[in-house]
Amino acid sequence: MTRLLAAFAFAALGALGAVQQSPADSVLEARTAEVAAQLRCPVCQGLSIQDSPSELSQQMRSVVKDQLRAGKSPDEVKAYFISKYGEWILLEPKPKGFNVLVYLMPVLLVVIGLGWIVVAVRKWTRPPDSPA
């Protein structure tokens, strides 16, 4: 058992910051979850710090919660993490400048596709004797 305990002792640290839930807390909890879902976990590549069970994510969640409790707005909290980790930390790129492309291109495809379908169906349903 001692070998076992030594092997995983570090895993215990996350336990220190836990809280018991009260109604006021649950509002803060929900706001924290909302911000945390938009921040990328640095050690798991892909999950948000809200979803990731990793220690660093738990600690980052508690930073988010503390900052929200101290009266910072969600955007300010995100700005804090951007200042430390760069834009990379946002799971969804800001729809500004070059990033607009990634939002716009699928919409464009749908619009062009719909236009094409309208034209094609019109053409294909025209009576065969009328000029093409």
Next chain:
Amino acid sequence: MNWKRATIAAACVVPLIILFGYGLTRDPKDIPSPLPGHEASPFALAVFAPGQPPLNRAPGDTVRLAELKGQVVVLNFWASWCLSCRDEHQILSETAKSYAGKPVHFLGVLYNDEPGNGTQWIEQMGGQSYPSVTDPGARTAINYGLYGVPETYFLDASGRIAYKATGPVNERLIRHVVDSLMAVAAK
């Protein structure tokens, strides 16, 4: 076979292939830190591993970044469960010792680990010349935009982050950065 159309279609995918070729030369895990050039976040952390004279600090002492102003600071984040930290441990410890008496301050920051494990690890590794502090809740680590351990931050004499090294450091790198930061400070 309509060769004109065929050529046009093929030409359309060339940019994609170039993009992939470019991608192969990049490492997706290498995320540049936005911090170098910015003022380092202040911290006040308690010593758990004293280090060896003359660099030692008493266990329980609080090390504040503010009190190190005017010195070059080398901040090394590590943990006993981190395998690559073993590779750089001796290099850091000995290089730090060689700078004793110079305006350079080395400090280890324990990341997501129990101080007990840290102390035991230092003992196993044959001691550490400079002190290490604990970082409850990894607050300082997050303030420094830490991804994992080991990571080493070099702060210039004015308290700005000058350089961040991800992964184990080597002696040449430490000396190069520290010497140039001292040279700037001396001017």
Next chain:
Amino acid sequence: MTRLLAHDAILVSMAVVLFGIVAVPVAMRTGRRGLLPYAFAAVYTNFFLVSVAAVAMVYALVTHDFSVSYVAQVGGRATPLLFTVISLWGALEGSILFWAWVLSMYAAAVVWINSRRPGNLVPYAAATLLFVSFFFAILLVGPADPFGAVSPVPSDGPGPNPLLQNHILMAIHPPLLYLGYVGMSVPFAFAVGAMLSGEVETDDWMRITRRWTLSAWALLSAAIIAGMWWSYEVLGWGGYWAWDPVENASFLPWLTATAFLHSAMVQERRGMLRLWNLNLVVGTFLLTILGTFLTRSGIVSSVHAFTTGTIGYYFLAFIAIVMLASLALVAGNSERLRSTGRFDSAASRETVFLLNNLFLTAFMFTVLTGTLFPLVAEAIKGVKVSVGEPFFNRMSLPIVVTLLFLMGVGPALPWKAASKAELKAKLVPPAAGAGLMLVIALVAGARNVYALLAFAFAGYAAFANLREYWIGMRARRIAHGEGWGTALVRLVGGNRHRYGGYTAHLGVILVAFGIAASSTFRTEYEATIKPGETISLSGHTLRLKAMWGREEPQRSVVGATLEVMNGSMVKGTMEPRMNFYPMSQSPVPTPAVRSRFLGDLYVNLQAFRPDGSNATIRVIYEPLVPWIWFGGGVVVFGALIAIFPTGRRTDA
């Protein structure tokens, strides 16, 4: 010994494959069709040789032959036998070998089933598959050689990646994925064969292709669902889909294959969309190769990405050749693919299929753009950005909602033309299903517009698809005086394609309900409690009974025993665990899941005190998640109904 045998088998297979690739065009050009049986024999021989290599690898793994580099990399004496066998696909080299094996098997099956077919289609298709096989053989003797020599021979190995030896689904998900993924090479091979042989103007190759696509699609669907289940059961965060590049890679070809299965019907019925279908077949294959390239080359970061060497450059070369060649071929043949047919009316099933194809393609394009965008941003702007779950959810929700709606409209509309009265009779009644689901969702507390639309349209589609069965069964009862059961069996048997499709729709709708409910109504709570204390969430109370630890040969396990309480009654126990593997820095969680019809109680052990005095527990209530797994089964069942050959084909 084993090592050399396997290695030589691959080398010989390369020579054989090369012969086959050359023999086919030579036979065609010179008119020496007598060469063809030899080319087909090359396909069989390749299958045999790659099988020898694969079986040799499994043998080496099972006997712990650490002189084989791959065994030294993933093998371990402490690893249980099952996980030793399945570590065949647990790391890069083995997975390439497995891929090559599956591909050689498909090639053999294609030749076995179709070799008597006259014409040049099958030989060219076989040559195309051999060409792809050749690439994988190059990988196996080059950058992904699993049969390297290790000296000195280690006495033990580290064992497979802990994440991969933690759950039984690892024995199911990867083989399904490879079967589905690699299976998409067959339609591609037929498409190339059709273009090279000049048969592309006929629709016969399309009928063959559609069957192969359907089988691969069924396997891929099953694989995606199994993969979702695996991440749900293993990763400990209570989710099943994170839009990770690897997940996206499996989803992209699924989307285009789904589009193809629908639009192929338009070609069969109306002789239209030939060029588009050809593009979908080729695109689906390109997406499988692209996905493999993205995840195996380390070009995008992913939890699942294997460690890499130079293999990315080989893949790049292959992908460049295949993309350039196949797109040039399609474009070069495009003039021969003019549509001959026409639509009778805009209000017809044909039109819905066009829309379905547009939105499935847009879905694929959105996911592809999002996956590649970090790379584009870095190449052009030099900044690292992330494109993750919030982006994909935001962008895909409108598409998903539209597709759900179309899934209800399509089956309700007849081919050719629908009169106004018919439209009304078909499209209005399913609104009852929409209304019912909308009310249920509102009462349950959903307020998000997309969530409400998803529930409503899923309800609409469910009603519409079920109604098709009902209408058909009622007609049979009246016409033949059959009982409901007989009527159902005969109805489905009479048109397996159609009713298999509706069954698959119902499966997708179940999955949609599961996803919509679990993402809308999911509740979670995390707390640190001491033994004897309880934690409550949405009416479920759990009491921490004890913390425990045990040593297993390959790992250390720490667990928490929680009692599920009903008042003071204990209804059952749940045991979330953390597994510590020697080679892994962080523990691998094993959450506990208690499944009920309406949802799962999901408990993960997040952290604990080494002395067992407290534990941090995350409890998640996940409504309708079991419906996703069940729905996946229904999708596959629907595909099976459609795949199995019918003696007679009648159109209902």
